[in-house]
Amino acid sequence: MPVWHASTRKLVTDGKLVVLGVTQEQHSERCRLFAQWKGFDWPILHDPINVLGSSAVPIVLALDEHGIVRSTRPNPKTIAADFVDETFRDDATNKPVAPTPAHPPKFDELRAAAERGKTVAVWRQHADALALWGGEKRLADAVAAYREAVRLDPKDGPAWFRLGVCLRARSETIARESDDFRTAVASWGTALDLDPNQYIWRRRIQQYGPRLDKPYPFYDWVPDAEAAIRKRGETPVALPVRPDGSEIASPTKAFPATKDNPTNPDPNGKVNRDKGSVTCEVVVVPAAVKAGESARVHLTFRLAPKTADHWNNEAESLRVWVDPTEGIAVSDRQVEAEKPKAATSAETRTVGFEVQVPKAATGTVRVPVYALYHLCDDAGGTCRFVRLDATVEVRVK
Amino acid sequence: MTRSILTVAAVLSAGGTGLAAGYAPAVGTRHPDFTLPSIADGKPVSLSDFRGKKVLLIQFASW
Numbered sequence: 212m213p214v215w216h217a218s219t220r221k222l223v224t225d226g227k228l229v230v231l232g233v234t235q236e237q238h239s240e241r242c243r244l245f246a247q248w249k250g251f252d253w254p255i256l257h258d259p260i261n262v263l264g265s266s267a268v269p270i271v272l273a274l275d276e277h278g279i280v281r282s283t284r285p286n287p288k289t290i291a292a293d294f295v296d297e298t299f300r301d302d303a304t305n306k307p308v309a310p311t312p313a314h315p316p317k318f319d320e321l322r323a324a325a326e327r328g329k330t331v332a333v334w335r336q337h338a339d340a341l342a343l344w345g346g347e348k349r350l351a352d353a354v355a356a357y358r359e360a361v362r363l364d365p366k367d368g369p370a371w372f373r374l375g376v377c378l379r380a381r382s383e384t385i386a387r388e389s390d391d392f393r394t395a396v397a398s399w400g401t402a403l404d405l406d407p408n409q410y411i412w413r414r415r416i417q418q419y420g421p422r423l424d425k426p427y428p429f430y431d432w433v434p435d436a437e438a439a440i441r442k443r444g445e446t447p448v449a450l451p452v453r454p455d456g457s458e459i460a461s462p463t464k465a466f467p468a469t470k471d472n473p474t475n476p477d478p479n480g481k482v483n484r485d486k487g488s489v490t491c492e493v494v495v496v497p498a499a500v501k502a503g504e505s506a507r508v509h510l511t512f513r514l515a516p517k518t519a520d521h522w523n524n525e526a527e528s529l530r531v532w533v534d535p536t537e538g539i540a541v542s543d544r545q546v547e548a549e550k551p552k553a554a555t556s557a558e559t560r561t562v563g564f565e566v567q568v569p570k571a572a573t574g575t576v577r578v579p580v581y582a583l584y585h586l587c588d589d590a591g592g593t594c595r596f597v598r599l600d601a602t603v604e605v606r607v608k
Numbered sequence: 609m610t611r612s613i614l615t616v617a618a619v620l621s622a623g624g625t626g627l628a629a630g631y632a633p634a635v636g637t638r639h640p641d642f643t644l645p646s647i648a649d650g651k652p653v654s655l656s657d658f659r660g661k662k663v664l665l666i667q668f669a670s671w
Contacts, residue, residue: 212668219664229658233667239647245670246647256644256653263642263667264631270667272633276660278641280633285664295662303638307656314643314652343645344652414669429671 213249215271218287223253227295233258235268235411237379237418241430244448248436259380260342260373262312267410275299278307316340318349325356331364338370342377350381371402372412383452392509393494400498418458419496421507421565422542425462430454456563457496457507466505466540466567473545476532476583482598488520488586489513491601495566499606503570505540506605512548512560512582519589521555526585526596531562534579540567541578555587566605578603639665 215230222228232255234242239257246255273282273294279301281294321337328334338356341349357374361367375398382391399416403409418429433454437447492511500506510531514520522529528550535541542565551558568576580601587594633639643654655663 212666215664215666227662229661229663231653231655231658231663231665233644233665234647234669235667236669236671239645242670243647254653255647257647258644258667262644265667266631268667268669270633270665272639272665274639274655274663274665276662278638278655278659278663280635280637280639283633283635290664303636305638307638307659308641312643314654414671418671427671432670 212251212269214287216249216251216253218290222291222295228290229253232256233263235259235261235263235265237376237415238450238452240448240450240452241433241454244433244436244440244450247445247448248432248440260339260376261369261411262339262343264369265411266408277301277303279303312336312339312343314344316344318345318352322356325359329363331360331367331370334360334363335367335370335373338373338377342373347380347384347386350377350384351386353377354381366405368402368405368409368412371398371405372409372415375399375402375415389490389492392492392511393498396494396496397498416497419494419507419509420457421496421505422457422460422463423466423505423565423567424497425460428461429458431459431461433459456509456561466542466565475534476530476545477581477598480598482583482596485584485586485597485599488515488518488597489582489584489599490515491582491599493601493603495603495605499608500568501608502568502572505565505567507563507565508578508603508605510562510580510582510601512562512584512599514557520586521557521589522550522560523554523585523587523594524550524552524556525554526594529560529562529582529584531564531580531582533564534581535566536578538569539576539578541565566603568605568607572607574607576605576607578605 219228219230223230230253232253234255235258236242237259242255271285272280273285275281285294318340321340325333325337334356338353338360341353341356345353354377357370360370361374375395378391378395381387399412402412417425440447490513494509496507512529528548530545530547533541533544546562546564548560548562566578580603582599585596641654641656643652646653
């Protein structure tokens, strides 16, 4: 898009052309940061659920003064003469229609229409309004409406994709339900199985997926953007959810071999088990792989809501030991979470690694893992070193 | 971004509510209207807000 920004600046300044962007990303703030970095000063709209129905990006269209498509492949070098300086007649065969999804949304009316209509189209319409205009507080309603849509038509790919978008969004809020991220990935997988040519949907899985299946590192540019913006004396757009792990990992053409040979830190299981202070969410992306393929494992550790503990950062950070059986390749045997500089903290900690299932694998491939971490009790000040076991299950198609 | 997929399928999959079932913006047809939130402030912006002006509509992602 920078090429278009440069080639249209004068036309926009002279009032001859409007540049209107639409981004299909899950997180609008990341696109805002990108636009700030690149100096895009034109309006950009957020379409996280892909209501436009585009299958891939970028798409650049030249629309005349009547909203009629005049070029699907405009040329940045000749757009002024080819398009901007031309005058067009309103000769389209189709008439203008009302904006959709409509705004302001009438949630109650849409809900009533959905309950009356009992079709996937009206439930999707209700869900789309909630997803786009309802904010965090209506995410649960959007999820419920999309679930009704896919119940009515399990082959409705857009509804499955949008269900995944809302579940992933909710997983990043305090209203999250324990299985939101995993269910989001499963929903995206169902959508893509229904339409393997939908690259907007495919990219959403790849964003969180293994390096072998990545077309590029999605958000590796973020630190460069922030540094460049600060160097200009500006404050970068704040990112409520910072990209890390799989979202910044570079693609690879071969499954990476384990670099070193670390020693199992608790081979005999003698470290005391954690008794409910920390929960571990295991999400595998994609939800299912073919034999011989790889998957990204996301492990998310959260202090339990009612616990009186916090992370003890004066000791080593949380680390995870990965213990695959023979024939299963993993990218790392041991991974360590980042920790803040403060002596104690209570943030969510994430680590990730990748698993390549054997070429002859069927059913479910299981990889045992365990985490070791230091906690301190807020009330008594007692600190302890504990272990939490989990099993990663990779489903083979 | 050069690393993004450049291909737009001739017939695109079923689109969003009210938009054409297949998003295939053909030359000579009026683009379907849509309303989406601005990334700047979340306020609604419609394509039809710009009727009477020439518009370069760019669908893209930062990656």
